[in-house]
Amino acid sequence: MSDFSRPSGRAPDQLRAVRFERGFTRHAEGSVLVSFGDTRVLCTASVENRVPGFLRGKGEGWVTAEYGMLPRATNTRNDREATRGKQGGRTLEIQRLIGRSLRACVDRKALGERTITLDCDVLQADGGTRTAAITGAYVALVDAISALRGRGEIGRDPVHGAIAAISVGVYRGVPVLDLDYAEDSDCDTDMNVVMNDGGGFIEVQGTAEGHAFRRAEMDAMLQLAEAGVAELVAMQRAALAG
Amino acid sequence: MSDFSRPSGRAPDQLRAVRFERGFTRHAEGSVLVSFGDTRVLCTASVENRVPGFLRGKGEGWVTAEYGMLPRATNTRNDREATRGKQGGRTLEIQRLIGRSLRACVDRKALGERTITLDCDVLQADGGTRTAAITGAYVALVDAISALRGRGEIGRDPVHGAIAAISVGVYRGVPVLDLDYAEDSDCDTDMNVVMNDGGGFIEVQGTAEGHAFRRAEMDAMLQLAEAGVAELVAMQRAALAG
Amino acid sequence: MSDFSRPSGRAPDQLRAVRFERGFTRHAEGSVLVSFGDTRVLCTASVENRVPGFLRGKGEGWVTAEYGMLPRATNTRNDREATRGKQGGRTLEIQRLIGRSLRACVDRKALGERTITLDCDVLQADGGTRTAAITGAYVALVDAISALRGRGEIGRDPVHGAIAAISVGVYRGVPVLDLDYAEDSDCDTDMNVVMNDGGGFIEVQGTAEGHAFRRAEMDAMLQLAEAGVAELVAMQRAALAG
């Protein structure tokens, strides 16, 4: 392993530079441009005073997410989903994941009959867009809730704990944290891990890209993820305190 | 745990009755009705002598999957996706998973410029339709390949090893194998595990439904899955020998 | 005509083996797998306590049908309609026919403000799927009504009489009953006839595939259909008594 090196020169357990720009746009109740290295995702949290049909009249709120990628966020241009007339399977899968993940930290009774929509739009992609989106959307969500509370619209804070996400993988035989595109497109295994600030797992999605992975590899990846999420949670806290 | 009991009366590590009816329909190269208890999925493997555009002229084949559920496979009727005009996010997610899983055991060079489409249609649902689909689709795939080889169309067997899948979860605090609907709709954590016959992991998708899950729970679930998949692989082998 | 023989060896006025498997799936109020030879259609009847907008508040019920074919029910795989994003013209035509046919035996006032949806999904096709669907859907409908009456939800039986359907055609110059795929794809004329148990016609849809047909041929075909439907009605009755 002495010869091992990541394309970016990072250590196996090293995150990319992570940055949260709160208030990136001005209309949304929460608006955060999150960067994981060259991956940049604009996460906005929009509050609306209505809930989907299945929740009407139950005194509960809803948190949902939508994900999009600008056509030229990537190295070659992708068709615009609005032009193709539908969201692709990958998009639907990611936005369902973001929604489930964020709902895991929200007390929907305390939220009241409101919907918070987390729009995560990738301005520039370099691997790990879904984990950046979840991590940034959490900050936007907290900002939106703060706005609501600042206006006296809700009392008790509906957000409990924090949620962050990171990818891990096995790259050239070595478990690594936070894969960028160069690694992602050339790794054996890729796993996205969503956790809370108490060290609990919310989502684990691992895929063998090349050969099947062994229990030992999974254990190593989970361990990297635990440390990575802990770092991210600290950064979220710092950003929100800023 | 003395008071713990599953709705079905099964032991925590006990699969439902699993059955493979090969040749359930006569047109497809492979056609298997797989049952995991009351979950019944018709898996057909169709061979076509063409490949998607991105593979044309590369001398490789393709394996893909489509998933559907009859409108009244479930307790209350669901809209037909053909009528709504699109496949939902859950459907797309599942069929992408089935396709990836089965591709993991196929040497696409050996398959040649052919596409095998695995159609997995749920006739009756009682939890675990995606794991039943993967497990049954493997048997249909092997039958289709045998048909091709029997007709002398391909030489070397493109299938290496076996693929099976099972769900695991934490139900009322206890890790259990192969959740049925009653458990699935009331569990804390739900995880689908796809493995090969060598004990390697192909896909792991775990979701905290109620509270976040801990590493110890994940370890227990993975252990149950490993044993469950081993049983399923043996049953596949027996069915194919039948 | 001494040389005439049907591909199946049947007599010109002979039905294929017809079978009704009631309770084929367990969730639907009525669930029948009907077979006309190798044509197998799963017909479920689902009851819902609501009616379409145009009937709201009128104290009447509705009976409607949807038709689908599994992608590999046929000799070569057809695209899944859910994937293509719409139901084709043939599908719409057939499901409209099934709906109209079954409504002809239902007193919608007696049904009350309920919708019964008849889902007819072809698991295996060998000609005559629409006539098998209508004939099987009738049995599923009666089972669903019985379930409602058994639960005391409705009093007076809304079903009056029975409905069955059969195809007739002119194959190599000879009028024949119940065409299978080999005949259907090679006949001069094809006619689907829906009748009730009183010998009345509900729908007659005849198409000249090759040359135009004469009145005498139509008369012969109608006569075959009358006898065929009478047989089917007797089989429905036997199945429901079983």
Added chain:
Amino acid sequence: MSDFSRPSGRAPDQLRAVRFERGFTRHAEGSVLVSFGDTRVLCTASVENRVPGFLRGKGEGWVTAEYGMLPRATNTRNDREATRGKQGGRTLEIQRLIGRSLRACVDRKALGERTITLDCDVLQADGGTRTAAITGAYVALVDAISALRGRGEIGRDPVHGAIAAISVGVYRGVPVLDLDYAEDSDCDTDMNVVMNDGGGFIEVQGTAEGHAFRRAEMDAMLQLAEAGVAELVAMQRAALAG
């Protein structure tokens, strides 16, 4: 029956006033505004030097039809199908019927690798739009073929015989010819009959709207249709000679 009268005052076997305005628009190779009383359908025949994929390279042509209704062709405005994003089941059914009917009089080998599209757009509806469309489309088709032959593009006439269509029904117990909207919306049985000029049947589509119809009624309706189509064929001939 002494008291019987039709809303229009017509005799039971009397057609509405039928008119063909050839050359109604100037771009199409054939363009006919056909009127059956107040039902007015613009039928254009467009020739294109290409065939659908399934016919490419076979030296045969194709004849197909599309049907539309202007939103306010009817008494109350209907949504525009282009706005709703799809053609409805009724539209698809009708345009399939028109296409099949007209193909019955065309020798597709003699047509050569050309497609003739018959667009039938209802400007004003008063019952019987599909039979007017078929009857008018025939005239447009002949005009388009004449144009092709006049330009020397094809030799042998690919049109053999003539095709016309008429509706028949049982209105207040009496079999009648060529139902207008007032009759159509209040009749027991409605049947559309497509025939050729040799007295052969191309399509018969009968539907019991109220009670099931008896063989004797069908016989009476078919007899009316035979006479009606003979009249229409004579009018087509006169119009084409004009």
Added chain:
Amino acid sequence: MSDFSRPSGRAPDQLRAVRFERGFTRHAEGSVLVSFGDTRVLCTASVENRVPGFLRGKGEGWVTAEYGMLPRATNTRNDREATRGKQGGRTLEIQRLIGRSLRACVDRKALGERTITLDCDVLQADGGTRTAAITGAYVALVDAISALRGRGEIGRDPVHGAIAAISVGVYRGVPVLDLDYAEDSDCDTDMNVVMNDGGGFIEVQGTAEGHAFRRAEMDAMLQLAEAGVAELVAMQRAALAG
């Protein structure tokens, strides 16, 4: 400029023959076939006693438009938008323009909670379909309002003034009025101008097709348009008086 001539032989400031056939179809409250030379558009005005959601309960009405072109209105056949499953950008642009233009002469309070839909369907196209549509739709609108007032449904006339539209352009260096297809497809600049009878501008949409146009050209075009619209308004008045 002595050598200049328009394909039609018209003078630069000369309109094509304009004709309004009121009552062209009988179901709509207003129905006008407008011709600008060979461009013929059927404009119907349909009244419905409901308003779109955003106006519900406000005591105001709505005026909207839809535009369509029959597939063979043009020299070569265009796909039917209902078949393609959506209205194209050009269609949407035109129908939005028609709607905005006609709303400019309607007092929506006086109209009351009604929607008037102006369907403009091009039967034959030879350039200038959108300006013909606006000019004809105005006449249909007035007829529909007259029908409402004749039935005593509304008191005060909600229509104030008149609206008409004309195209102008620069053809071979010369500003011309009312371009036909031959000019339109070969001009440098094309501008559609919607005005009221008081000489006010409602919409101006100019596009440089070849080279950019100068202020002097724009001034000349606007002047032609002013005179052309004045003529059209006089013709509308004459037609409505007829």
Added chain:
Amino acid sequence: MSDFSRPSGRAPDQLRAVRFERGFTRHAEGSVLVSFGDTRVLCTASVENRVPGFLRGKGEGWVTAEYGMLPRATNTRNDREATRGKQGGRTLEIQRLIGRSLRACVDRKALGERTITLDCDVLQADGGTRTAAITGAYVALVDAISALRGRGEIGRDPVHGAIAAISVGVYRGVPVLDLDYAEDSDCDTDMNVVMNDGGGFIEVQGTAEGHAFRRAEMDAMLQLAEAGVAELVAMQRAALAG
């Protein structure tokens, strides 16, 4: 007019602060974040070595545009067009305008068989998104062409002159330049003007929102636009020189 003031305090002929951030994202050949005050649009220019079907084999290139708005770019959240399954009429209208405008400065022969797609995505909207998009897309286009020329892929510069766009309107009776949202939603007339650097008009689209506008108002607006575009062209030049 002494009392007149704009919501922003600007003079009637004053642009908002305009800024071009070139290289805002790294994958696209040209990538510019353009700001007109609080309106911020990300314009990327993507080069692909293929042309649409209608240009294949003609030795010419193509320039096209797509426009989108992030769901929360505006004060209240709009549905995502990819979720609704189609682009709205406004979007199509704007992207057609952008495409036509930019094609006006490109020699498509000199471009060769390439397509340049200008994606204009609004991150934050405050009025004038289409004019900002056109003005910014021009800078992105020039950057993309420079990249191509820098790589030696094309010789002669296909861009001739510059294109910029600005809105003008009549706000409370006073002609003003570059309307922001507060003005736009409350003005009498709104006009978008696209011009080149030679003072020629490419597109003029004026709409009376309240009362019809007079020639004198149009003249005043055009004059404001001419001056505004001249300023913008100078800023584009400065940005490109930077």
